[in-house]
Amino acid sequence: QVQLVESGGGLVQAGGSLRLSCAASGRTFSSYAMAWFRQAPGKEREFVAGIRFSGGSTFYADSVKGRFTISRDNAKNTVYLQMNSLKPEDTAVYYCGADFLGDGNPRNKYDYWGQGTQVTVSS
Numbered sequence: 214q215v216q217l218v219e220s221g222g223g224l225v226q227a228g229g230s231l232r233l234s235c236a237a238s239g240r241t242f243s244s245y246a247m248a249w250f251r252q253a254p255g256k257e258r259e260f261v262a263g264i265r266f267s268g269g270s271t272f273y274a275d276s277v278k279g280r281f282t283i284s285r286d287n288a289k290n291t292v293y294l295q296m297n298s299l300k301p302e303d304t305a306v307y308y309c310g311a312d313f314l315g316d317g318n319p320r321n322k323y324d325y326w327g328q329g330t331q332v333t334v335s336s
Contacts, residue, residue: 215239215311215325222307222330225299229334233294235309235327243267246315247285247292248323251305251332258308262294263317272317277303283317299334306331 216238225231235247248263262283263272271283282295292309307330310323 215242215245217309217311217325217327219307219309219327219330222332224333224335227299227301227334227336229299230295230297231299231332233296233307233309233330233332235292235294237290237292237311239290242290243287245311245313245325246317246321247283248272248310248312248317248319249283249292249294249307250310250323251303251307252329253302253305256305260319261307263315263319263321264292265316266312266314270316272319274319296332299332301334301336304332304334 221233246266249261252258264283280298285292309327311325312323315321
């Protein structure tokens, strides 16, 4: 079992930056691939970025490549999403998910989810 808690969301102007954090409980965090997803009002949840359980590979949605960076600190049981050059279309609730021994691929099944953190980008 893994419990996930996201933080770091907020209101920011277009072009600004935010860093999201997702803290995980348990001693096996390093065995889980972690990913960030987002869901805007009226839209389906979509993959944003993922990182392998060992941190050796990452995946990004085309819409965020070059602007967002996912990273993890296994000593702190935390995964981060650094978001730069934010756009109004990045506005959504951002969720982190965990996949046991996964590679962070968007097609994988993520079994554990946090409650989400709201990101709002004003124009």
